[in-house]
Amino acid sequence: MTQFYKLLFLSTLLMSTLITISSLSWISSWIGLESNLLSFIPLMKSQKNKFSSESISKYFMTQAMASFLLLFSVVVFSSSKSFNFSLDNITSMLMGSSLMMKMGAAPLHFWFPEVSSGISWNSNMILLTWQKIAPMMLISYLNIFNQLMFMFIMSSTIIGSMGGLNQICMRKILTYSSINHIGWMLAAMLCSLNTWMLYFSIYFIINIMIMKILKSYKIFFISQMGKIKNKSMKMLFMMNFFSLGGLPPFLGFLPKWITINNLNNNNYYMFTVILIIFTLISLFFYLRITFASFSLYSNMSYTYNYKMNFINSAMSLMSLLMMPLSILLTIWLL
Numbered sequence: 001m002t003q004f005y006k007l008l009f010l011s012t013l014l015m016s017t018l019i020t021i022s023s024l025s026w027i028s029s030w031i032g033l034e035s036n037l038l039s040f041i042p043l044m045k046s047q048k049n050k051f052s053s054e055s056i057s058k059y060f061m062t063q064a065m066a067s068f069l070l071l072f073s074v075v076v077f078s079s080s081k082s083f084n085f086s087l088d089n090i091t092s093m094l095m096g097s098s099l100m101m102k103m104g105a106a107p108l109h110f111w112f113p114e115v116s117s118g119i120s121w122n123s124n125m126i127l128l129t130w131q132k133i134a135p136m137m138l139i140s141y142l143n144i145f146n147q148l149m150f151m152f153i154m155s156s157t158i159i160g161s162m163g164g165l166n167q168i169c170m171r172k173i174l175t176y177s178s179i180n181h182i183g184w185m186l187a188a189m190l191c192s193l194n195t196w197m198l199y200f201s202i203y204f205i206i207n208i209m210i211m212k213i214l215k216s217y218k219i220f221f222i223s224q225m226g227k228i229k230n231k232s233m234k235m236l237f238m239m240n241f242f243s244l245g246g247l248p249p250f251l252g253f254l255p256k257w258i259t260i261n262n263l264n265n266n267n268y269y270m271f272t273v274i275l276i277i278f279t280l281i282s283l284f285f286y287l288r289i290t291f292a293s294f295s296l297y298s299n300m301s302y303t304y305n306y307k308m309n310f311i312n313s314a315m316s317l318m319s320l321l322m323m324p325l326s327i328l329l330t331i332w333l334l
Helices: 002-021 026-044 052-077 089-103 112-117 121-128 130-141 146-163 170-191 193-216 222-227 231-244 253-265 269-295 306-321 323-333
Strands: none
Touching: 002 026, 002 130, 026 052, 026 121, 026 130, 052 089, 052 112, 089 130, 089 146, 112 121, 112 170, 121 130, 121 170, 121 193, 130 170, 130 193, 146 170, 146 269, 170 193, 170 253, 170 269, 193 231, 193 253, 222 269, 231 269, 253 269
């Protein structure tokens, strides 16, 4: 019965996102976002986790606040004849801020780490990846002036890299990493929608692979990294984090390099330098995690699951096998 209702709400979650990004009016987009919210809340509930109820309350209140701001800006500032996407700068600013709050972009990220740390890895897989699609697509429809976009990009990149430095909870570390990547995704969106789609697709794959490994070994804190005893799995785990940090020649470097190239073509030189510097800071706590997996030893008993280990290894090897393609495309772009 539990699996049935999870499958039901997961299907409505996917459908609501598709409804949002394919809508022809803001009202139908808002309806899709609300359906997405009501579908995700039951998936966050876990009987084994006592903090899930608190996370659900925080998530619902924040999303309701953002939805109210979105609906308010549509009703007040849009034309009384038709609810279309031709809106002025004030409306775009309000709607953009509400959508940024919905996906957890800094400085409107106050709810994001706390909600993420109180839910399971399965829920985090959805929250850190799929839940960004609808707000991102709606932001691409808006004519947000560059100063506002620059503010969200810079704050997300800085806070996402600095906020993860003093964290020991893996869910919070990946959340701050997600905030940092939101800044890069918005910067990619400044260039073109295709660049954002490439960046998000690669981020989606790498993030899912990392969280699958952490879920299978039941790792929630850096001190538990010693649970990964298989050396080949440790190497694949390290490669995935290097790829997430955008270290060449791994797969994650490719979308960052394309974004940097497009930003330079649009004369955003200083902007690009700041993005690179703070990404190097985020790479520092990625290195700290990978070093911990090699140096820590755990005496806790752990049942070795060969089937799950094979799945994780196969998924992680995808990143390694895509390295030649990344190298060739990088040489071609140069």
